[in-house]
Amino acid sequence: MYYREAGDFKTSYRKDQQNFPIRFDRVHFWTMMVLAFAVIPFFINDYWANAVFVPFLIYAIATLGLNILTGYCGQVSLGSAGFMAVGAYASYKLMTSFPDLNFFVIVVLSGAITALVGTAFGLPSLRIKGFYLAVATLAAQFFLVWLFNKVPWFYNNSASGQISVPRRDMFGIAITGPEASAATKYLVCLAIVFVLGFIARNLTRGRIGRSWMAIRDMDFAAEIIGVDPLRAKLSAFAISSFFIGIAGSLFFTIYLGAVEVGEAFGIERSFLILFMVIIGGLGSIYGSFAGAAFLVLMPVLLKNALVGGLGWPSDVAAHLEFMIMGALIIFFLIVEPHGLARLWAVTKQKLRLWPFPY
Amino acid sequence: MTSTVTPDGRTIGDVLLEVKNITLRFGGVEAIKNISFDVREGEIRAIIGPNGAGKSSMLNVINGFYHPQEGEIFFHGRKRNAMKPSQIARQGIARTFQNIALFKGMNTLDNIMTGCFTHMKTSLLEQAIWWGRAEREEYVYREKVEHIIDFLEIQAIRKTPVGALPYGLQKRVELARALAAEPKLLLLDEPMAGMNVEEKEDMCRFILDVNAEFGTTTVLIEHDMGVVMDISDRVVVLDYGRKIGDGVPDEVRSNQEVIDAYLGVAHD
Amino acid sequence: MSADFLYAIEVLLNGLMAGVMYSLVALGFVLIFKASGVFNYAQGVMALFAALTLVGIMNGEVPFSHLINAMFGTQVHDFGWHVPALAAIGLTAVVMVFFAILVEKLILKHLIGQEPIILFMATIGLAYFMEGFGDMMWGADIKPLDVGLPKGGSIWIEENTAWLGGEGQRFFGFFIDKLDMSATLVAAILVIALTLFSQYTATGRALRAVADDHQAALSVGISLRAIWVITWSIAGFVALVAGIMWGSKSGVQFSLAFIALKALPVLMLGGFTSIPGAIVGGLIIGMGEKLFEFLAGPLIGGATENWFAYVLALIFLVFRPQGLFGERIIERV
Numbered sequence: 001m002y003y004r005e006a007g008d009f010k011t012s013y014r015k016d017q018q019n020f021p022i023r024f025d026r027v028h029f030w031t032m033m034v035l036a037f038a039v040i041p042f043f044i045n046d047y048w049a050n051a052v053f054v055p056f057l058i059y060a061i062a063t064l065g066l067n068i069l070t071g072y073c074g075q076v077s078l079g080s081a082g083f084m085a086v087g088a089y090a091s092y093k094l095m096t097s098f099p100d101l102n103f104f105v106i107v108v109l110s111g112a113i114t115a116l117v118g119t120a121f122g123l124p125s126l127r128i129k130g131f132y133l134a135v136a137t138l139a140a141q142f143f144l145v146w147l148f149n150k151v152p153w154f155y156n157n158s159a160s161g162q163i164s165v166p167r168r169d170m171f172g173i174a175i176t177g178p179e180a181s182a183a184t185k186y187l188v189c190l191a192i193v194f195v196l197g198f199i200a201r202n203l204t205r206g207r208i209g210r211s212w213m214a215i216r217d218m219d220f221a222a223e224i225i226g227v228d229p230l231r232a233k234l235s236a237f238a239i240s241s242f243f244i245g246i247a248g249s250l251f252f253t254i255y256l257g258a259v260e261v262g263e264a265f266g267i268e269r270s271f272l273i274l275f276m277v278i279i280g281g282l283g284s285i286y287g288s289f290a291g292a293a294f295l296v297l298m299p300v301l302l303k304n305a306l307v308g309g310l311g312w313p314s315d316v317a318a319h320l321e322f323m324i325m326g327a328l329i330i331f332f333l334i335v336e337p338h339g340l341a342r343l344w345a346v347t348k349q350k351l352r353l354w355p356f357p358y
Numbered sequence: 359m360t361s362t363v364t365p366d367g368r369t370i371g372d373v374l375l376e377v378k379n380i381t382l383r384f385g386g387v388e389a390i391k392n393i394s395f396d397v398r399e400g401e402i403r404a405i406i407g408p409n410g411a412g413k414s415s416m417l418n419v420i421n422g423f424y425h426p427q428e429g430e431i432f433f434h435g436r437k438r439n440a441m442k443p444s445q446i447a448r449q450g451i452a453r454t455f456q457n458i459a460l461f462k463g464m465n466t467l468d469n470i471m472t473g474c475f476t477h478m479k480t481s482l483l484e485q486a487i488w489w490g491r492a493e494r495e496e497y498v499y500r501e502k503v504e505h506i507i508d509f510l511e512i513q514a515i516r517k518t519p520v521g522a523l524p525y526g527l528q529k530r531v532e533l534a535r536a537l538a539a540e541p542k543l544l545l546l547d548e549p550m551a552g553m554n555v556e557e558k559e560d561m562c563r564f565i566l567d568v569n570a571e572f573g574t575t576t577v578l579i580e581h582d583m584g585v586v587m588d589i590s591d592r593v594v595v596l597d598y599g600r601k602i603g604d605g606v607p608d609e610v611r612s613n614q615e616v617i618d619a620y621l622g623v624a625h626d
Numbered sequence: 627m628s629a630d631f632l633y634a635i636e637v638l639l640n641g642l643m644a645g646v647m648y649s650l651v652a653l654g655f656v657l658i659f660k661a662s663g664v665f666n667y668a669q670g671v672m673a674l675f676a677a678l679t680l681v682g683i684m685n686g687e688v689p690f691s692h693l694i695n696a697m698f699g700t701q702v703h704d705f706g707w708h709v710p711a712l713a714a715i716g717l718t719a720v721v722m723v724f725f726a727i728l729v730e731k732l733i734l735k736h737l738i739g740q741e742p743i744i745l746f747m748a749t750i751g752l753a754y755f756m757e758g759f760g761d762m763m764w765g766a767d768i769k770p771l772d773v774g775l776p777k778g779g780s781i782w783i784e785e786n787t788a789w790l791g792g793e794g795q796r797f798f799g800f801f802i803d804k805l806d807m808s809a810t811l812v813a814a815i816l817v818i819a820l821t822l823f824s825q826y827t828a829t830g831r832a833l834r835a836v837a838d839d840h841q842a843a844l845s846v847g848i849s850l851r852a853i854w855v856i857t858w859s860i861a862g863f864v865a866l867v868a869g870i871m872w873g874s875k876s877g878v879q880f881s882l883a884f885i886a887l888k889a890l891p892v893l894m895l896g897g898f899t900s901i902p903g904a905i906v907g908g909l910i911i912g913m914g915e916k917l918f919e920f921l922a923g924p925l926i927g928g929a930t931e932n933w934f935a936y937v938l939a940l941i942f943l944v945f946r947p948q949g950l951f952g953e954r955i956i957e958r959v
Contacts (some may be wrong), residue, residue, distance in 0.1 A: 013500045076743060128943050131665050131746070131898065135890045136943060139936035150927035202488035206496060207478040209485075210464070214472050217461035224421055225539060226447035226476035235482065267887070271750060278747050283463060312696045315766065319692075322758025329751030334736040337744045 036190055041183040049182035050255070051300050057189035058250045059292040063276040064200045064285065065243025070274070071283035072204055073236035074216030075125050075133060079140035081269035083241050085261055086114045086144060087248030089154050092163040095253075096156060103168045103175050103253075107192065110249040111242040117144075118241020125233050141270055148261040164258035176253045185254050192250065196243060201285050203239060212236050213283070244273075275325075279332050281339030290340040298325070364591065371399035373435070374575050375420070375543055380429035382415055389415045390426065391599040397543070402569055402576045404586045407596035408619060413579045414456060416596070417545050420577070421453055422446040433543075448476045452541035454532045456548045456579075460520045466531050467516050470506060473538025474499040499538075506534050509571070510564055526557040533564060537572075544568070546578040550585060558582065562589055587611065595619070636801060637920045638913050643806030645912020646813045650868040651889035652896065652904035653817070654861040659898050660837040661857035662734065665746045668753040670886020672722075672862060675760040677869030677878040679721050681771050682764040683714040689763045711772075715866070722862030723855075730855045738850075757883060766880065771873035776804040809871040816867060817905060820860070829856065837899075891939035911935045 010016040020026040044053060062080060070076050090110040094101060121140040125133050148154050155163045167177030174180045175188055203209050211232045214222035219229060252259045259265075272295065280291020299321055306317040336343050362370050375397040382390040390412045397403045405413045418424045420431070422443040431438045433449060452473070461469050478499060484492040507513055510530050515523060520531055529549060536544055549565065550558045566589055568574050580586050586593060587607040595603035595610055597619040603610045610616055651669055658666040682689065686707040694700060709717070733752065737745055824830035835843040836853045844850060872882050892911050896903025915934040923930050 013497045013504075124940055124944050130742070132894055132943055134746075135894050136936070136940045138887070138890060139933065139940045142933035142936055146929060146932045150929065199486045202486055202492075203482075206485045206488065206492060207475060207480065208482060210468055210472045211475055213464055213468070214461050214475075217463045218459050220423070220443075221455065221459035221461070222472075223443040224447055224453055225473055225535070226444050227472075228442070228444040239482075274747075275750075278744075313692070316692050316696050316762065319758045319762040319766070323755050323762065324758075326751045326753065326755025326758060329754065330733055330748050333740070333744055333748045333751065334733070337740055 033194070037187075041187055044182050044186050046182045049186050052296060053186050054189055054255050056293055056296045057186075057193045058247050058255055059273065059276060059296055060193055060289050061196055061250070062244050062247035062273045063280060063288040063292045064196060065240045065247065066273050067277045067280070067283065067285070067288045068200060068204070068212070068243065069236050069240035070277055071281075071287075072209060072216065073212040073233060073240075075122075075233060075236065076130070076274075077137040077240070078134050078267070078270050078274065079121065079137035079144075080244050080273045081265040081267065082141040082144035083114050083118055083244040084248030084251060084269065085148055085265035086117050086241075087111060087245030088252035088259055088265070089148050089163065089261075090114065090245065091249040091253055092156075092165070093154065095166055095168065099166070103170060103188075104192075107246055107249050107253075111246040114245020114248065115238040115242040118244070119234050119238045122234055122237030122241075125237065126230055138267075141267055145261050145265060148265075160260075162258050162260050163252070165253045176257075178257065180254070189250055189254060192246065196246065197285065197289075200243070200288075204285065208235065216283075275329060279329065279339055281341030284339065284341035286344070287339050287341030290344070294340065298328070368400060368570060369573075370401045370591065373397070374399045374433070375577075376432040377416075377420070378430045378432070380416075380419060380426045380431070382412075382419060382424055382426040389599050390419070390596075392429075393596070393599075393601045394429075395594045395601065395604055397575060397577055399575055400569070400573050401591040402565070402578065402589055404590035404593045405577065405579050405596060406581070406583070406586055406593060410598070411596040412599040413596055414547055415599075417453065417547055417577070417579065420543075421451050421545060447539065450540075450542035451545065452536040452539040452543075453545035454529070454536050454547060454549060456551060458525075458528045458532055460528055460532055460535070462519075462521045465517050465519050466512060466523070466534075467503065467507075469520055469531055470503045470534045470538045471499065473535040474503065476539060503534075503538055506537050509567070510534050510537075526553055526560075529553070529557075529561065530564070533561075533568075537568065537574075540572075541574060544574050544576045546576060548579050548581065550580060550582060558585065565589060634917065634920060637916050639802060640806070641913035641916030642909055643803065643810060643912070644916065645909040646806070646810045647868065647871060647885065647908075648888050648892045648912055649905045649908025650809075650813050650816070650864065650871065651885050652892040652908050653820075653901065654864040654868070655889055655893055656896075656898065656901055656904045657820075657864065658857055658861045661833055662836075662854050663742060663745070663840075664734070664749060665742065665898070666861065667746060667749040667886060668756060669861065669865060669889065671753040671756045671760070671883045672725075672865035673869040673872065673885065674878070674880070674882040675725075675756050675869075676718055676722055676862065676866035677771060677873040677882060678760045678764045678769075680714055680718045680866070680870065681769045681873070681878050683717050684709050684711065685769075687764060692765055693762055715870070718866055719863055722866055723859045726855050726858035726862050729858055730851055734854055735851065753883070753886075757880075761880075768877045768879040771870065771878050776808060803875075805871070805875055812867060812871070813905075816864065817901065820901065833857065888935065891935035894939040894943055911938065914938055 020029055040053070062084060066077060066080050087110045090113040091106055094106045094109055098106075121137065124136050128136055149161065155161055165176045167179060168175055173184055175184055204212070211222065211227045212235075214225065214227050215229060215232045215236075222232070223229060248265070251264070256264060276291035276295050277288065278291070279294055280289070281287025302321050302324060303314075303317060306312045306320060307314050312320075332339065364370060373396045376394075377396075378394045380390055380393050381388065393412075393416065405416060407413050415424060419426050422441050422445070425440050433451075438446075461472065464472070478495055480492040480495050484490070507516060510533065512527065512530055512534065515527060515531075520528060523531065533546070533549065536546075546565070550561050553561065562585060565576060565578070569576055578590070590607060592604070592606055593610045594601060595613070595616045597615075602615040602619060603613040605613075651673060654669045654672070655666060658664055658669070681687075685704060686709065687704045688694070691703055729752070733748055737748055824833055832843070832848045832853055833856070835846070835848055836850060840850060843853075868885070869878070869882065872885060888911075889908075892904060892907040894907075895910060896905070896907030915931045915938075918934050919930050
């Protein structure tokens with residue numbers, strides 16, 4: 001009797017195609033949003049913000065971005081971290097060149113610049129498919145990281161080769177830099193995630209989203225329906241890079257504050273985001289959040305349990321973390337290749353009938 | 359040319375599509391040799407022939423997957439330049455495939471909605487905000503699609519993932535997707551292959567109904583002679599890439615060359 | 627001849643040797659991809675794991691000593707014996723076969739019929755697991771590996787090529803590492819052996835049949851699972867050879883796992899399904915990246931090896947999407 005759609009009839013196409021067609025889901029979603037926006041900010045402290053909430057929100061953006069490209073349009077990319085680096089360095093250059101620019105404008109512009117770079121690296125996707133493309137995106141990953149490392153203009157000739165974020169205020173409150181409070185960081189990220197999540201959902205349910213999925217499922221059939229593969233693939237690359245660029249921008253300005261490109265945006269980061277997409281569920285908005293949450297929380301829990309709980313040396317714990325991470329990925333792929341999102345859908349299906357299974 | 363009226367009351371108009379002296383080669387192999395025929399507005403035109411006769415290649419030439427080495431194609435009386443399949447789709451040519459080519463990751467409704475792609479106009483930005491035009495447009499086309507769903511009697515599988523559907527229904531969904539594009543010319547590549555008798559009858563009914571209701575010009579490839587002779591207005595016969603017959607079903611049936619191609623010929 | 631030109635040739639020769647290493651890893655990729663359609667990202671980590679195991683066995687280390695010490699507060703490190711190189715290599719090969727069986731039983735068996743991208747992801751998971759497992763088992767510190775291969779520059783070649791520079795030039799002959807030369811020799815033997823194996827034995831024929839069409843192979847009574855164990859064992863053995871070569875050169879360490887990343891552009895260049903492609907691709911990339919670094923590196927900041935191979939492969943692929951030797955994929959509508 002807890003999860004029911006009986007009696008929830010739709011009388012218009014608008015109602016049939018709304019985000020949460022079932023009332024129960026709708027109520028839960030908005031309750032969670034109220035909690036996230038109005039309750040958590042009062043209780044959040046530095047540890048929770050830095051270890052859990054802020055990275056979760058930022059990874060959620062990156063995962064949404066990659067999911068649009070890989071899950072919806074079927075183009076596998078291993079260059080996400082490289083594009084995050086573009087977002088981060090774009091923010092840095094914009095912030096230092098135009099000190100008066102509003103922070104949110106900078107974030108959006110960084111996303112736009114990344115979208116341009118992403119589109120350029122997406123061009124080969126017209127000729128190259130599948131694994132060949134996946135490996136080709138590694139070219140973006142390695143080339144971009146090398147570029148930001150070797151060309152001093154990008155880091156304003158700083159001696160350390162690092163970039164660090166200057167302080168920016170809004171309404172007299174520090175948003176970036178060391179003075180920013182945990183609650184502000186969290187709220188800034190949350191607001192951006194909320195807007196981007198909404199956009200991702202809209203894009204994937206309409207004309208454009210269907211053209212991406214058509215290309216993913218059967219590219220020649222998509223063509224005879226009138227979908228231009230060039231436009232569909234490049235728009236997916238652009239939107240995906242826009243999201244990932246914003247994630248990179250926030251990763252630098254809000255989360256880390258100071259960045260050394262090889263360390264922060266290495267190939268492991270690309271893989272991590274891909275794992276989030278796979279574990280969450282390819283082609284699912286909800287899955288992007290679930291995957292990001294899962295892979296952000298898991299290492300924190302493991303570390304607390306092994307180092308904090310059992311008192312193991314941290315290097316042994318790190319090795320075990322690798323093993324568990326790898327084993328979990330394999331386990332998930334074997335049990336449910338469609339990720340947490342499908343698992344949740346199956347659970348809901350069962351809940352509808354519970355406690356009477358027939 | 360003036361329009362004529364068929365015995366069952368349909369109007370057949372001017373020439374809609376004309377292919378002239380088409381030759382298509384793959385390396386040294388000539389798949390299609392110097393073939394010409396026309397398709398008139400509102401008619402059901404069948405292409406028949408034994409396996410490997412070049413029927414599917416002909417459809418692929420018409421909708422732009424293959425570019426013939428020689429020959430011209432006129433659509434609406436205008437000569438058509440080499441184009442990408444997506445551009446040709448925008449001119450109003452839709453098709454189905456011999457091996458079903460549905461989008462496996464989507465449900466029936468989304469598959470058919472994808473068919474409306476060329477007609478939907480809202481920009482990326484409007485789509486992102488989903489307010490006003492984008493949303494309204496979605497519901498306008500949803501209504502059109504629902505009409506097609508009713509027409510083809512697939513209401514019950516609206517939200518079913520297409521991969522889970524039986525073969526006959528998948529064929530029907532593919533037809534629905536092609537219809538959603540509101541095509542001027544509909545190409546059907548073996549719409550009844552692998553179906554049992556009931557399914558074939560259903561499919562025939564739909565093809566005839568579509569033609570009668572929307573006046574859609576249809577070109578179809580089919581192996582079942584009974585079906586072809588019953589539903590088509592005119593028939594083109596291909597054999598080894600050559601055209602060996604063209605005309606109304608009765609003419610074709612009595613054509614000696616066609617009989618030879620189908621029944622084989624005694625060499626002495 | 628001018629010294630600059632001769633140095634460029636020396637760079638090319640050294641690139642050729644580095645290319646052999648890439649080819650070795652790429653070979654493992656191709657073998658598994660052909661036989662099971664799995665794009666095995668873990669190939670590099672397999673090389674690391676094999677090398678770690680080899681060193682561990684040779685030095686008589688106690689497996690999982692860190693873990694045991696952490697859990698029980700003990701201080702165990704090694705058994706105090708040394709195993710001769712050849713015996714240790716044999717033992718490691720056995721370990722790799724055992725590993726192949728485990729991979730088949732625990733992972734591949736459950737993923738039959740999944741999409742290639744899912745299988746690829748699974749091997750990334752496997753790579754993570756093995757990386758943690760290898761470090762957990764043998765420790766994560768850099769270890770020297772010496773199985774008795776000759777080392778250092780070849781004086782004979784240096785002395786006998788010094789005359790090329792001529793009078794007054796600052797050129798003292800080509801510097802070529804003996805280790806690189808033996809690696810080339812071993813790689814050549816390995817490729818010949820593999821080719822003979824796949825052409826002239828029944829198992830080899832079965833391998834090729836599986837590579838061509840899984841279902842058709844099943845229908846004539848070839849056991850897919852047995853074939854998979856065999857290919858993964860062979861790939862494990864190739865990984866061991868690659869691990870020995872790289873390990874002897876620069877020590878057994880984590881960075882060994884990254885040679886997998888270097889092998890990827892080699893595959894793109896050579897085609898995923900071609901053994902000669904893997905070899906030629908490896909050589910081209912090895913020479914290309916060294917030469918590019920030598921010529922253009924100083925102008926644009928150096929360390930171009932990080933990306934050169936990828937960009938080269940990318941540009942190449944735009945013009946020939948199936949790679950140098952890959953089979954042309956004909957799309958039928």
